[in-house]
Amino acid sequence: MSTVTLPAGTAATLPTVVARTHGPARKASDVLVLTRRNLVHISREPMQLSDVTIQPVLFTLMFIFVFGAGVVLPGGAGYKDFAIPGMLVLNQIMVTVGTAVGLSTDVNTGVINRFRTLPMWRPAVLVARSITDLLTAVLGAGIVAATGFAIGWSPHNGVGNAIAAFVLVLLLAYSLSWGCACLGLVSKGVETAQALGLLVLFPVVFVSNSLVPTQRMTPWLREVTTWNPISAATAAARELLGNPNPSASIDAWPMQHPVYTTLIWSIGLLIVFAPLATVLYRRRAGG
Amino acid sequence: MAGHDVVRETKAVQAKIGVTAQDATLDEMLTGRQNLAMIGRLSGLRKGDSRRLAGALLDRFELTAAGNRIVKGYSGGMRRRLDLAAGLVTRPPVLFLDEPTTGLDPTSRVRMWGVIRELVADGATLLLTTQYLEEADELADRIIVVDHGRVIAEGTSAELKARTGGAHLQVTLTTAHAEAVGALSRFVAGAVVVSQDGRRLRAPVNGGSGLAGAVVRALDEAAISVDDVEVHPPSLDDVFFALTGHPTEGQPTTGGPDADLGPGSSAGRRLDPKAQVTRA
Numbered sequence: 001m002s003t004v005t006l007p008a009g010t011a012a013t014l015p016t017v018v019a020r021t022h023g024p025a026r027k028a029s030d031v032l033v034l035t036r037r038n039l040v041h042i043s044r045e046p047m048q049l050s051d052v053t054i055q056p057v058l059f060t061l062m063f064i065f066v067f068g069a070g071v072v073l074p075g076g077a078g079y080k081d082f083a084i085p086g087m088l089v090l091n092q093i094m095v096t097v098g099t100a101v102g103l104s105t106d107v108n109t110g111v112i113n114r115f116r117t118l119p120m121w122r123p124a125v126l127v128a129r130s131i132t133d134l135l136t137a138v139l140g141a142g143i144v145a146a147t148g149f150a151i152g153w154s155p156h157n158g159v160g161n162a163i164a165a166f167v168l169v170l171l172l173a174y175s176l177s178w179g180c181a182c183l184g185l186v187s188k189g190v191e192t193a194q195a196l197g198l199l200v201l202f203p204v205v206f207v208s209n210s211l212v213p214t215q216r217m218t219p220w221l222r223e224v225t226t227w228n229p230i231s232a233a234t235a236a237a238r239e240l241l242g243n244p245n246p247s248a249s250i251d252a253w254p255m256q257h258p259v260y261t262t263l264i265w266s267i268g269l270l271i272v273f274a275p276l277a278t279v280l281y282r283r284r285a286g287g
Numbered sequence: 288m289a290g291h292d293v294v295r296e297t298k299a300v301q302a303k304i305g306v307t308a309q310d311a312t313l314d315e316m317l318t319g320r321q322n323l324a325m326i327g328r329l330s331g332l333r334k335g336d337s338r339r340l341a342g343a344l345l346d347r348f349e350l351t352a353a354g355n356r357i358v359k360g361y362s363g364g365m366r367r368r369l370d371l372a373a374g375l376v377t378r379p380p381v382l383f384l385d386e387p388t389t390g391l392d393p394t395s396r397v398r399m400w401g402v403i404r405e406l407v408a409d410g411a412t413l414l415l416t417t418q419y420l421e422e423a424d425e426l427a428d429r430i431i432v433v434d435h436g437r438v439i440a441e442g443t444s445a446e447l448k449a450r451t452g453g454a455h456l457q458v459t460l461t462t463a464h465a466e467a468v469g470a471l472s473r474f475v476a477g478a479v480v481v482s483q484d485g486r487r488l489r490a491p492v493n494g495g496s497g498l499a500g501a502v503v504r505a506l507d508e509a510a511i512s513v514d515d516v517e518v519h520p521p522s523l524d525d526v527f528f529a530l531t532g533h534p535t536e537g538q539p540t541t542g543g544p545d546a547d548l549g550p551g552s553s554a555g556r557r558l559d560p561k562a563q564v565t566r567a
Binding site: 026029030033034037040041044045109110111112113114115117118119120124 | 298311312313314317357374
């Protein structure tokens with residue numbers, strides 16, 4: 001039997017290294033390593049970012065110039081100023097489908113079997129995915145704002161409130177992305193994850209006040225929109241940005257306190273879906 | 288497992304083992320170097336350590352030239368080697384390799400064997416499953432034969448071969464000869480099977496040194512012209528046929544080359560043999 005001989009003494013050249021123990025620093029480091037991995041993936045395939053770059057521009061322009069031509073707002077306010085906060089919410093929520101797709105991809109590739117054998121912090125894969133998606137969502141929010149500025153929209157309540165509006169919308173989207181993470185983990189494949197995500201998100205996004213005032217809807221539908229977290233986030237963003245907010249005239253607690261409502265929804269969704277996603281991930285990926 | 292309970296001390300066990308599964312467990316979108324460095328970091332190594340280790344492992348597995356290329360473009364053999372390297376990042380005392388050479392070309396296989404021998408020489412306890420009995424013969428100190436999920440034999444390669452009798456003698460004559468069978472009778476340990484054209488004779492023998500030469504001289508004395516004399520030692524394939532009564536079919540053989548006494552050296556023995564071959 002002929003053997004390929006490796007350079008002599010290579011074994012000795014492997015450095016002896018000591019693994020660190022499991023503390024919060026180690027967990028953070030696992031998350032950081034995996035987040036960087038996700039970012040490398042994006043850099044190799046930049047079209048992955050189309051949902052936070054091209055899509056928001058397209059959505060914003062289409063909705064404002066197609067819908068805007070036909071929507072009459074109470075009090076005669078301009079549709080553009082009304083719609084940009086709505087577009088901000090709509091785009092951020094739609095982007096959370098990416099979490100379902102990304103996570104489904106993660107658990108359906110061989111590398112997950114490698115992670116299973118490593119003494120790493122299990123949920124790091126989930127947390128890294130949500131952080132990566134939050135980073136791309138920030139980019140998406142910037143693109144919506146830039147598109148808005150380009151067509152003549154502007155906030156009227158100062159920089160501090162404008163930033164608060166963006167943070168609030170991103171917070172809701174982040175919480176919702178944990179729900180999408182669950183969808184990604186229960187889906188058999190990436191296509192199912194995407195289809196399922198869109199199926200859930202479309203009605204949630206459109207049955208809201210983001211694109212049209214709700215005053216003339218059938219009462220039961222208006223009631224649904226009033227309690228939809230998307231409506232609360234949109235109303236909150238409109239208030240904080242100083243843009244027209246017809247929902248303020250609706251006499252219901254969520255529309256009277258949209259900022260608190262959005263915060264409560266965000267925390268609630270996170271409390272439900274983050275542990276659920278962790279359980280589903282353990283079941284799917286073992287260990 | 289290496290002194291830890293596999294159920295209660297999962298993390299401790301994970302730190303002690305290296306696993307290379309049948310399917311590649313690499314990140315296709317990263318380079319080979321990034322894969323190894325990432326695995327190092329996720330195993331708890333510091334950035335500098337994991338980077339140095341990634342470099343050393345690439346060197347060792349002759350992947351340095353491809354180290355900065357994306358794994359998607361790797362050949363089958365390169366993937367396997369990188370996968371094996373990935374299993375070694377934590378320098379585990381116990382290694383599990385699930386069919387490490389399945390689907391590789393002969394050159395890659397031989398190269399993989401060399402790498403595996405080195406690991407054992409370094410003191411690792413290795414548990415390897417394979418469908419190639421030749422591979423078990425080459426690499427394993429102890430072999431467990433599993434057929435339809437049941438352990439049917441266990442021992443060293445030599446022990447297993449001894450259980451199923453000795454070698455085979457095969458003689459090819461220049462032309463068929465009526466007295467050939469008689470001339471061979473004192474060497475063989477069973478019936479002589481003659482081929483259709485009468486030129487090839489095959490029979491079990493008990494072995495012994497100088498057998499081939501003695502056969503040639505005997506045939507020469509009988510004035511029988513001979514083209515070729517071969518003595519085949521028994522292969523593990525013969526063993527498998529003898530044990531099961533059917534050819535190898537999709538049932539892995541488990542071999543465990545035990546190395547010198549490390550903390551994990553007895554692990555192979557303590558495991559339930561069935562557990563040794565289970566991998567999802």
